[in-house]
Amino acid sequence: MQIAVIGSGSEHEARAEEVGRLLAERSCTVVTGGLGEVMAAAARGAKEAGGTTIGILPGERRADANQWIEHVVVTGIGHARNLAVVASGDAVIAVGGSWGTLAEIGFARRLGRPVVVLDPGWQVEGEGIERAATPVEAVELALSAAEAVG
Amino acid sequence: MQIAVIGSGSEHEARAEEVGRLLAERSCTVVTGGLGEVMAAAARGAKEAGGTTIGILPGERRADANQWIEHVVVTGIGHARNLAVVASGDAVIAVGGSWGTLAEIGFARRLGRPVVVLDPGWQVEGEGIERAATPVEAVELALSAAEAVG
Amino acid sequence: MQIAVIGSGSEHEARAEEVGRLLAERSCTVVTGGLGEVMAAAARGAKEAGGTTIGILPGERRADANQWIEHVVVTGIGHARNLAVVASGDAVIAVGGSWGTLAEIGFARRLGRPVVVLDPGWQVEGEGIERAATPVEAVELALSAAEAVG
Amino acid sequence: MQIAVIGSGSEHEARAEEVGRLLAERSCTVVTGGLGEVMAAAARGAKEAGGTTIGILPGERRADANQWIEHVVVTGIGHARNLAVVASGDAVIAVGGSWGTLAEIGFARRLGRPVVVLDPGWQVEGEGIERAATPVEAVELALSAAEAVG
Numbered sequence: 001m002q003i004a005v006i007g008s009g010s011e012h013e014a015r016a017e018e019v020g021r022l023l024a025e026r027s028c029t030v031v032t033g034g035l036g037e038v039m040a041a042a043a044r045g046a047k048e049a050g051g052t053t054i055g056i057l058p059g060e061r062r063a064d065a066n067q068w069i070e071h072v073v074v075t076g077i078g079h080a081r082n083l084a085v086v087a088s089g090d091a092v093i094a095v096g097g098s099w100g101t102l103a104e105i106g107f108a109r110r111l112g113r114p115v116v117v118l119d120p121g122w123q124v125e126g127e128g129i130e131r132a133a134t135p136v137e138a139v140e141l142a143l144s145a146a147e148a149v150g
Numbered sequence: 151m152q153i154a155v156i157g158s159g160s161e162h163e164a165r166a167e168e169v170g171r172l173l174a175e176r177s178c179t180v181v182t183g184g185l186g187e188v189m190a191a192a193a194r195g196a197k198e199a200g201g202t203t204i205g206i207l208p209g210e211r212r213a214d215a216n217q218w219i220e221h222v223v224v225t226g227i228g229h230a231r232n233l234a235v236v237a238s239g240d241a242v243i244a245v246g247g248s249w250g251t252l253a254e255i256g257f258a259r260r261l262g263r264p265v266v267v268l269d270p271g272w273q274v275e276g277e278g279i280e281r282a283a284t285p286v287e288a289v290e291l292a293l294s295a296a297e298a299v300g
Numbered sequence: 301m302q303i304a305v306i307g308s309g310s311e312h313e314a315r316a317e318e319v320g321r322l323l324a325e326r327s328c329t330v331v332t333g334g335l336g337e338v339m340a341a342a343a344r345g346a347k348e349a350g351g352t353t354i355g356i357l358p359g360e361r362r363a364d365a366n367q368w369i370e371h372v373v374v375t376g377i378g379h380a381r382n383l384a385v386v387a388s389g390d391a392v393i394a395v396g397g398s399w400g401t402l403a404e405i406g407f408a409r410r411l412g413r414p415v416v417v418l419d420p421g422w423q424v425e426g427e428g429i430e431r432a433a434t435p436v437e438a439v440e441l442a443l444s445a446a447e448a449v450g
Numbered sequence: 451m452q453i454a455v456i457g458s459g460s461e462h463e464a465r466a467e468e469v470g471r472l473l474a475e476r477s478c479t480v481v482t483g484g485l486g487e488v489m490a491a492a493a494r495g496a497k498e499a500g501g502t503t504i505g506i507l508p509g510e511r512r513a514d515a516n517q518w519i520e521h522v523v524v525t526g527i528g529h530a531r532n533l534a535v536v537a538s539g540d541a542v543i544a545v546g547g548s549w550g551t552l553a554e555i556g557f558a559r560r561l562g563r564p565v566v567v568l569d570p571g572w573q574v575e576g577e578g579i580e581r582a583a584t585p586v587e588a589v590e591l592a593l594s595a596a597e598a599v600g
Contacts, residue, residue: 052521071479074534077378077530079261080233100257102274124252224384226387226527377530399576407532407553
């Protein structure tokens, strides 16, 4: 199973790292946007727990990926790569995040991907969006939702 | 000036049409996603008031555009064309809308484009997002914001 | 009718400008990638002959467009915008050009858009690709092919 | 190292499969467009030799990937995903192929990725494009070129 972890904000890195670690322990591949902060933390958590990571970069250079990305996808399409990040997840977990994350939540739901927002995070309500209080809960909800959709 | 009108929902067409008409009367080009409902209504309002319309389509065929689109851009990139729609506006007006519209609001703000949400609409708060109660107010706010950014 | 003019190389600007002028005289809208050299020359030729021009930019800023672009589409998707440029033409005329132009010729034919290569230009053979010796011939062939496909 | 294998045509599958196998034996990850014919054959060859495969899909559904794709990237951007396929390779090997492959060769060179065309294939000449007579030679040339660029 592939789970996309989206978001930003250095204050959310510790929780993103735990999300990544928990996903790896559940044998899920972690898909992120491949850059820094939450993206790097989630990949680091997954990688250090022996998991697999995919980074989907906005730019044109493989070297832009953070060091915990095992499989690098270089898209060259800028922010439009946000669509690919969430589309590549069987479910999506949002950790912190700003406007790009909001775009990803919208795209994820547009494509029918379940979204879990780890508190605190975007206050967006709608079918297919659940909220979690902890990384453990976020991962549980994401895996359950992905299985239900699958 | 180019103003993007985004959204969906047949119940919002009357107000979208008025937004399109008002923009044309202010000599603004109306940019939309080129398909139906709000997109078609905004283009119809603009065109019938003698304005100019651009439709940025997700598919690969020019014939997908609604009949009020004067200049058709065929992107072939699916929902990722949402990025192009809002990026092509000096400001963005949201009329109704679902998940795709949320993605557009996120992208618009990510790129620094001012957004006006015409009530009722997505409850999203943040810098650069204003709310309007009427089409007249939405157009006024959008033009003021576009001039301030420009 | 919309005709895409693609290519690059400052040595090809004079012929690109004539292509743009001839297209405008035939009431065709000229679609380009919106930047410099051949793209700017084709738009200049069209605009100075009273025609209409659309520029489909790779970046995120409207200000990147050359001054002869009337309708600016800001895609933010980098070189992937090449797909949108050719998809938006009922036919495509290539004037000079390097690797990006080759990608555009491939995409144009992938989508069934007729291509006319103005000599000298890419040596690519295949169904739907014609060669022209002069701007006049290029425009004639492009319009005939677009009508045949349309 | 990641090597992109591009192309199409069922008559080229045997050679594509050998390319995939040889790349896996050289510990390269094989990146393809994730669908059928050459894309499936290259992935099959790599997978059956114990290698790693990434498929970058044009559509919106993970289920579109062929069964030999281990890591699936769902882009939703149609043919524009061709840019991501070649951008994600340290080098590119073309096996057979039609217009989409030509677009990929153009994009690969636009981004500075070395290209090896396995005969018979597109007759495109230019800096950074080499031709190979056999799968063994194609893989050798691609790895040498990737190392030289890297």
